[in-house]
Amino acid sequence: MKVGVVGASGFTGGELCRLVSAHPEFDLVTATSREYANKTVGSVHPNLRGLDLRFSHPDDLDDLDVLFVAAPHGVTMEHVEEYRDIADLVVDLSADFRLDSEEQYDEWYDGHSAPDHIPDGVYALPELHREELAGANLIASGGCNATATILGLKPLADAGILDGADVTVDVKVGSSEGGAGGGAASSHPERSGVVRPYAPTGHRHEAEIEQELGVQVGFTAHAVDMTRGAAATCHVYPEEVPGTGDLWQAFRECYEDEPFVRLVAGSGGVYRYPEPKAVAGTNYADVGFELDERNGRVVVFSAIDNMMKGSAGQAVHAANVALGIDEQAGLEFDGLHPVGAP
Amino acid sequence: MKVGVVGASGFTGGELCRLVSAHPEFDLVTATSREYANKTVGSVHPNLRGLDLRFSHPDDLDDLDVLFVAAPHGVTMEHVEEYRDIADLVVDLSADFRLDSEEQYDEWYDGHSAPDHIPDGVYALPELHREELAGANLIASGGCNATATILGLKPLADAGILDGADVTVDVKVGSSEGGAGGGAASSHPERSGVVRPYAPTGHRHEAEIEQELGVQVGFTAHAVDMTRGAAATCHVYPEEVPGTGDLWQAFRECYEDEPFVRLVAGSGGVYRYPEPKAVAGTNYADVGFELDERNGRVVVFSAIDNMMKGSAGQAVHAANVALGIDEQAGLEFDGLHPVGAP
Amino acid sequence: MKVGVVGASGFTGGELCRLVSAHPEFDLVTATSREYANKTVGSVHPNLRGLDLRFSHPDDLDDLDVLFVAAPHGVTMEHVEEYRDIADLVVDLSADFRLDSEEQYDEWYDGHSAPDHIPDGVYALPELHREELAGANLIASGGCNATATILGLKPLADAGILDGADVTVDVKVGSSEGGAGGGAASSHPERSGVVRPYAPTGHRHEAEIEQELGVQVGFTAHAVDMTRGAAATCHVYPEEVPGTGDLWQAFRECYEDEPFVRLVAGSGGVYRYPEPKAVAGTNYADVGFELDERNGRVVVFSAIDNMMKGSAGQAVHAANVALGIDEQAGLEFDGLHPVGAP
Amino acid sequence: MKVGVVGASGFTGGELCRLVSAHPEFDLVTATSREYANKTVGSVHPNLRGLDLRFSHPDDLDDLDVLFVAAPHGVTMEHVEEYRDIADLVVDLSADFRLDSEEQYDEWYDGHSAPDHIPDGVYALPELHREELAGANLIASGGCNATATILGLKPLADAGILDGADVTVDVKVGSSEGGAGGGAASSHPERSGVVRPYAPTGHRHEAEIEQELGVQVGFTAHAVDMTRGAAATCHVYPEEVPGTGDLWQAFRECYEDEPFVRLVAGSGGVYRYPEPKAVAGTNYADVGFELDERNGRVVVFSAIDNMMKGSAGQAVHAANVALGIDEQAGLEFDGLHPVGAP
Structure with a gap:
């Protein structure tokens, strides 16, 4: 083609x-x-x-x-x-x-x-719109921060756990989000080593999240020292606090057949939760969670490469679905380990 | 001495x-x-x-x-x-x-x-315990994540804005927090470039925060790619949402006479919010906030050097107060600009 | 297989x-x-x-x-x-x-x-030993610093420019070279941001370089802040200084048919010379040079991913040759742009 | 004043x-x-x-x-x-x-x-021009790469070891050298994680080095991933190779009374050679060396903060000397440990 x-x-x-x-x-x-x-x-x-x-x-x-x-x-x-x-x-x-x-x-x-x-226009995420994408001829690839958030929260939305829940999303993103060229703020001496609030309120990706999940979220993004990557930490306070088993069931039901979403629940080792560097260069979204019983909180972690699952990879994935070819075609790269700050 | x-x-x-x-x-x-x-x-x-x-x-x-x-x-x-x-x-x-x-x-x-x-034992932060510190002979320097959080939220606590509020604190910390030596998780190839959930629930600093501010918080820390620094983003949903003027008044009243807390509210330029790299090597806590009217949320940012205001600097500051000498003695360093990832 | x-x-x-x-x-x-x-x-x-x-x-x-x-x-x-x-x-x-x-x-x-x-044992680099590799059953994959150096200098060796030349090689390597686990020196707080002399004299890779090229080099390696990558800067003072045209001819003759060596000679833009981050995750060696007429010096730059062309990729490449299958099989990844410090 | x-x-x-x-x-x-x-x-x-x-x-x-x-x-x-x-x-x-x-x-x-x-105009380095600086009214602060090189090589020049020696200088510098603002090449996604040849030949700092030391050097600079810092590795091939004792004597005689030059010769531990991050924010130049008997080479390492000893600190130091006040006034900061990539 x-x-x-x-x-x-x-x-x-x-x-x-x-x-x-x-x-x-x-x-x-x-x-x-x-x-x-x-x-x-x-x-x-x-x-x-x-x-x-x-x-x-x-x-x-x-x-x-x-x-x-x-x-x-x-x-x-x-x-x-x-x-x-x-x-x-x-x-x-x-x-x-x-x-x-x-x-x-x-x-x-x-x-x-x-x-x-x-x-x-069809919103590009196959995890939400696989059927509408088949045969679509105008596809809108989602925002990277929205994508990380939506994929993290979707299992809770499907399981009804988001209904009436209070949700805060705290995102950490890499510098590629700012695009090529860049001004003073993205120059290396100013941008390296930062934890810099970025669009702390009123971020426009809130609109996509609300549209796709039906939930309003308090959303804040921070620039951190990596080039690629977006990590969404979603702090969810459900009306009724689910058990860990319920949560596992919700995540498994949502993603067990998805080729590009991996549930991460390491019981040991270095990589026990989703991290953006583990998915750098790939089309994977790694998602996981932890239950905070003391505070009645579910903490959901979602990590993507903003350039891949957060934009170009998502776009190719959606095109594959729309064209009826192998969903994973061209997106097989598994990423690197070790890897620094891609 | x-x-x-x-x-x-x-x-x-x-x-x-x-x-x-x-x-x-x-x-x-x-x-x-x-x-x-x-x-x-x-x-x-x-x-x-x-x-x-x-x-x-x-x-x-x-x-x-x-x-x-x-x-x-x-x-x-x-x-x-x-x-x-x-x-x-x-x-x-x-x-x-x-x-x-x-x-x-x-x-x-x-x-x-x-x-x-x-x-x-007197909790070391002079911003909260200056009077008790005078003449103390056993001082307990606070935890770095707790310190960042407490200093960010104290103005809201003093102004009553925390009463009944829901509070989530999302902290980003540097690798020095793990101490010298380190194992596999803190080796450079594994630790560089991370956004890694760290003690996502049940962090023991919650106890200090609750003790000092009287508020229970949902607390999650993340390791990010810097050596020094702790940045607390506090997402506060007050029962009644204050105005920006009220917030300014609360922060000013709390900190206008404090030598080591700086209110940050840049109207432009690169550094509009508190950032840990701007306080690296110093005893400053930089604090600031943004009002999210759409979500009824106050987002408070607090940035410290975990090795300084978060531990050794705080300790010397408290000792200065306890000994009745100039509070700022030995803590005059203003930090560097530009600076990478200290 | x-x-x-x-x-x-x-x-x-x-x-x-x-x-x-x-x-x-x-x-x-x-x-x-x-x-x-x-x-x-x-x-x-x-x-x-x-x-x-x-x-x-x-x-x-x-x-x-x-x-x-x-x-x-x-x-x-x-x-x-x-x-x-x-x-x-x-x-x-x-x-x-x-x-x-x-x-x-x-x-x-x-x-x-x-x-x-x-x-x-056959030394693994197909660029030097393709014929001996065919049918070999014991292959020795080279050292990463030696590989970068050998590939940078080979065109000069083939063209006789190294005969009697004085050669200094200054290498910059990433932290993955130190292997997993690591002690204090490779812990993130100590290892990040370094330009750290590492084996400044007597590096054992000198032996491989001398064996493969027949030239003795003054060799010094430095640890720098990346996880993957090795960059060799070879300062060559030939007995008779060649012209730029001669040098181009030497490099082209050496590498024009090599699938994993790219000559880099950008006339503009950001990436005008070989850089390790441009080959991270790939099996490419990027090589280039600059002539310093004032000092009678040829400066050769060679950049590889130490984990790939410098070890695992070289090993698979050599195995492909030995087994008579497509040389590039399994090594097609082109790398990422932008990419931080892989 | x-x-x-x-x-x-x-x-x-x-x-x-x-x-x-x-x-x-x-x-x-x-x-x-x-x-x-x-x-x-x-x-x-x-x-x-x-x-x-x-x-x-x-x-x-x-x-x-x-x-x-x-x-x-x-x-x-x-x-x-x-x-x-x-x-x-x-x-x-x-x-x-x-x-x-x-x-x-x-x-x-x-x-x-x-x-x-x-x-x-008096060249600012007090280590070379203390007497001429006294009472000067026009001072020229040196280039950062030249400063690192000159301070590394001066002991050898004073001891006659540079006479007739071949010298190659390979410098690694941080991004602050490029100044504020920056274009595409210094944007964070392009600049982070680099080992990027920068002015590989014809660097104008060669002029200063030759003027101050009377030796012509083959000079190449590389941008590496730090904000502050310049590290010069000087590969010196003397006509007659000195012993380690001779070298120690040369370095000690040159610098034993200098307040801002530290000889580094760790016999163990992480920091055995000069490194820029150990002097970040300070006016120190750390210098050290290693003898490569096999290759008849002295490898000299010199590390400074390009913003301090390489420019602003050097300028203040020289002004202190010119004005007859305490040389170290205003330059007492000892630097930080640990520190990432300042």
Whole structure:
């Protein structure tokens, strides 16, 4: 299948190039970059030095089977007619088509310029929308912090444990979330070693979480010293505190057949809980929990690679489902150990 | 004044040696280490290469004015008679004398072997116990995570905002908290780049927080990739949500005369909230907050250096108060900028 | 093919498990660990959580097609008869069979207990020994620092530029080189942020470099803050200084057909020279150079992942060659961008 | 004394503000920043949150006793008349007045606009120019990489061991060297975890090294993952190889009375050689060496904090000498242990 990537010189776009070029069913034919047009993809993404492809100009898109768009919020909605005309399947990685209604969009972002297409957008997580994804032709890949949170809380939502519960989500994210280029705040001397509150209140991913799970959460994100990764710690105070067995059942029922969610419950050793570095470079979401009986609290941990399960990997996974090919195609990498701060 | 440090080859002990040796009123005469007896202090702590002092054996303690004890939990209670005999002022950095009653101690730790001395112990934070510290002769320096949390929440406690509030505390800590030596979990390949849940429930610092503030908190700590530092993010859901002005007033009233607490409320720039790296090496606690009206939540941020305000600095500060000398003596270092991951 | 890994709970052993389990021609049937026998491989290597295999005891080895041995120096020589009896192909990752003669071995290490097998050992780098590897049944995977150096300098050796040249090699390596477990020096608080001279003189990898290239080098290694990676900076002062064109020709002739060596000569952008993080997780060696006319010096840069091209990846590559299967089988991963400090 | 800092919002300027404001003889009255004029110094440098001073415009300089200029290369030469008019002592931290002659300057930089002042400039290192500094009124603080190299090699130069020796210097530097702001190359995702060749040939600090020591060196710098710090590894091949005793004598004679140079020769433990993190935040240069008899090589290690001994600390030290006050005034900080990647 002929596949293109718009916004290919950015971090997420580069990750898509990596995944598409190694995908058994995909052929990466186009990678656009306004700034780097005519330069090799490998000149920007050093891992792809061996790839024989140059960036093309975003205005020069030909017919494609699949188009991934890794552009800033607002770009896809402007070009959505054109993109859908060019490609049978458009997978957008911005927020443009994540929310189900124009009203929701307007509440959290600025006005939407292509509201007619909103109903066609399917939220990309197969763990929640596998059936709607089959045959979809407009897919909206979720936000990385929202993805980590949603996957952590979904078992509790399905089991009714979130009904009436108070939920606080404290997320720790890596610097790739800020994108390439960066200003003073993301310069190495300022950004390294941080535990820096980031969007401590009013984070727009709250909208996705509420839409997908039906629960309102107090959400705060922190930048920490890693490049890739998002870890959501969800502090849940249910109306009625479940037992550990109930919790295990809820998580198992939710995820036992999911190829990209791993339940983590180490009884010993170093890696007893989900950690983002254990999933770096992979499409896995590792989830686990601990019961705090003293405080009537369930603490859920969810760890993903924000560049993979949190964006590019999720997008490819959803495309695989939409196209009816092997869900795991192109996403088999198991990650590294040991690994520092990917 | 003649000052000694027990447990001087550990991280906290080394920090005490650094502070005491540079203190204008203190003379570091004894630094004990069973393992490194007769070696120079600088052979273990490379920052103290210029210090002309060798570790002595802990059994060879002479009379002192002040004795700081940086030993594992349980050591001070075993030797408390001897220590108090030797020194006019004993400052203990373990948990042995932090809790006000033997009952409390037994609930969170194993049995106490010197309960008669418990009533003499004063919790070290001058921001809470300045009057009791004056003239004290047994001081218990607080836990680092507890200290960060207590200093963040105290303004809300004083203003009554914590009464009936639900409170979740999510702490991020550096690797020095684990102490020198370390096993597999703290080896560099395993420990670097982590966001690792650490004591996700049942953390013993909850006892100190409850004792000092009268509030029960859902507490979870995470190891992150820094050596020094503890950052507490306190998610507070008050019964009645205060306004931003009320919050400012609460924080100002609490801390406007405190030499080691800085209110952080940047309106722009990189450093708008408290961050541990901005206080690394210093005795400051930086505190700040944000109001989340949508969720009825006050998010309080508190950042300290776990080795300083979280242990050795707090201990020296308390000793200064107890001895009636300048509170800031020996604690004037302002920290560095830029600084990576201290 | 039935493949086993001895020493599978260590870092290199875990990397072998990862590569073998994902290899299209290999079937990982045995992974031994004395310490973790009967525990799952994923309990030690969190990236392999999905792998359905438990460590077995090293005494319980059955017949295999290929046996990879990732044990400390000295183990393989003790068991070499047994290993070669069990498996058609033994690939050893220690130094036991790297040097061509017992005399060389004795000069740099302690006495060899199986000198009769030394002549059978083939040094693993296919870039130097592809023909001898075909059909070999005892392969010695090289040292990581030696590998980086040898691959950097080989083009100059082949072109005669090293004849009579003075060569200094300054290597920077990650913490995984120290292996799992680690003591005080490799604990996170001590090891993070370092530029620490490590084996500044007399490094035993000098022996391999001299054997493979016929040149004696002044060699110094430094530990730096990454987990994976080895970067060799080779300062070469040739008797006659070549031109840049000559150098390009030398590097191209040497490596134009090599699947795992990439010449790096960026004319702009961030990644203009070889860097270990650009090859993390991959089997690539990135090499490049710069001519210093003022000082009559050629500076060669060579970057590898010490766990991959520097050990486990090199071992699998060599096994592929020895077995006559696709050289790149199981080694296709292209690496990540961005990536922090893998 | 009334002291001002030009360029005070940059990293070096901020470090000068920190040192001057805590200096017992200095009074920081002016800190200029075109970009941040009227904002508090603490809004840019979070460690100085407690400092009651706002940036002023660089055109509004009043009379001063001492003026430190931390501006890009070329600024001081343009304003040198004005600066020397305003202040009795001008300490420049750029390269403008480091080289002794206009010819030298033109060879390594672009044309000099104030050559008449070149003869007045004294190179700041007191270890080399203590006598000339006494009473100087124009001081040129050296480059950080040059400083590390010069202090490492000076004992060998004084002892005649450098005469006719071949010298290669391989430097590892932190990200603060790149200054505040930064572009893509210094953004955290690209810059973290690197071992990145930086100015591999033709580095302009070679000029200073040659001027101060009379030896031409093959010089290559690498960016590594730390914020502060410069470590020079000097590979010296003397015509006649000295013994270890000779080397010790050379180093002792050179530095035994120097307050800011420490000889490091640990016989055990973690910190046996100079390392930048052990001097972070301090004005120390730690130097040490190892003899490589096999290769006829002396390996010298020199570690400094590039922001301190490599710029701001060196500048204050030189000013102290020039002004006839206690050399160590304001530079007493001993550094931290443990410390991550400052």
